[in-house]
Amino acid sequence: MTTRQTLLDKLWSSHEITRRADGVSLLWVDRHLVHEGSHHAFAKLAERGLSVAEPSLTLAVADHYVPVRDRASGGASAQIRDMISRLTRNADAHGIELLGLDDPRQGIVHVVGPELGLTLPGLLINCGDSHTSTHGAFGALAFGIGATEVAHVLATQTIWQKKPPVMRLTFTGRLGPGVSAKDLALNWIAKLGADGARGHALEYTGSLIDGLSMDARMTLCNLSIEGGARFGMIAPDATTLNYIRGRAYAPQGCALDRAEEAWAKLHSDADAGFAREVTIDASEIVPIVTWGTRPDQAAPVTAAVPDDAPEALEYMGLRAGQPIAGTPVDQVFIGSCTNARIEDLRAAAAVLAGRRAQVPGLVAPGSMEVKRQAEQEGLDLIFIAAGLDWVSAGCSMCVGMNGDLVAPGKRCASTTNRNFRGRQGPGARTHLMSPAMVAAAAITGKITDVRPMLAGREVA
């Protein structure tokens, strides 16, 4: 047997059907997640008269366009309702299970896959959405694909892909109070740049990663793509297994035993070589906020706005040299596949409890399951008492496709993943930060270091 394999080597070889002379591999796809945006791919199949190769390995989820308020209406506009019904028609026509608007398991596809136990270590997972890297938190090979590739996976259950070199990102030290996986992610992206990990698969390791919950690992892997990596991976361990056991679609009994035996091998061998190695001591990291229009344009909340991107600053309405903290915000958004799992909501609620928000805001849980859990814990009451809107699950203001937009020129403190121009609406100004930091911005009406606000509070 070959030794010295990386986690990526192991995942790759267990899915490789063939490799062309040019080094591009044909890989077997274990899970294919589709959403409303996949309509182009279904249209392509229809055009060619093809059927879906493996409907039972495919799951359809309504998330990108779904209304998060007033579900009974089915959507804000005829166009949105049409997007959702198109997904329903396509799922029905091909025998694909659908988590539609009224399904109690509905939610953002990257939140729902893990929740249902469909996301497992050792799997190859594709979805027509770049944040598919989220599932890599389980030691899966998970990556986003375009519509033509979605059609390809639907038709063949395979994907062509060139194996990338691996970059190992080791986190040591400990996170300070009020500092979260979001800050870790924005920190390394700011350090290495938005294309800092371009062309690489990222494997996260280190003592700090070992201590992170699955929710936090998912946040970290989710943001891998914002640093240019297409895959983010964490080797499965006891935390992973504890999360998976007992979930609806997870293997059980003897199958689970065999699975766990296979998963125990899913780690980079001690002497495996990496194309790049970066180590970051997390003890120094403080809460981070983006000030520009790319996720790497981020700085500690204690810093001043830098002067190296005048166009971004003009768009954002900021002056170089002004302190980041104190910038007034018009609204807040807590949601998205990056930061709308239960721990994210707990972190925001810990800051908001007993306080009033000065600005309006929306809290959209990542899934209806997260919503139920939050309501069981009474977090909904905290958000509502603070004056924020507590709504149903969906992508919502992360991308605005369902009509939840930030108005032109308005500034939004957001737990999402992209601060691109226009992402949350034409002219919208987005500041990415952690759920706790968004909660702090809600209470003070401006970008604020959350740490002093945590004094004497129980932090999740």
Place this chain on the structure above:
Amino acid sequence: MTGWTTHTGRAVSLPIDGIDTDQIIPARFMSQPRSKGYGHFLLHDLRDDSDFPLNNPAAKGASILVSGRNFGSGSSREAAVYALVDAGFRAVIAPSFGDIFSSNAVNNGLAPVQLAEEEVNALHRALSNRAMSVSLDIQKGRLTLGEIEFGFHLDPVWTQKLVEGWDDIDLTRAWASKIAAFRSADRAGRDWAWPKRQAKDTAH
């Protein structure tokens, strides 16, 4: 899709780094069926500015876009490629590309041509305030603009797909029996990887 090997067309310079997919096509347009054409959504929110290079009358009918670093970074939305293709573009030239964008481009007959930063800058200088004709030969990997001639490397499979007008499904057909063999071995050896379908809950 019809393939192509050589193309000569008007090139337009958009010397901006990091034109991401949200700028190429804002998400709010993506629910439109493609049959209506996506060309008029291209770079929609940047076009309000009358000085924007693509609003220049000389850019009308351009089929080659020269841009900056990290073109097409961001989301996997293939609609970004549709917007370019439907607006008449056949190639984008930049020092680097978002990688999902590149593979989406090739699947739709749009060539992502990567040149060194100095070379791209030379093109921007040559094209500043005017549109000139650029010739591309994707098989030879050659770009010419007047006196300027640059070589580029395109992945051989990408070249084949562009030349034949193929997408991946066409390419994969040849491997059907290998895929079937892999599938049955996988079902036997990794049974845990195949989800047990629950009986559909009749309660909802």
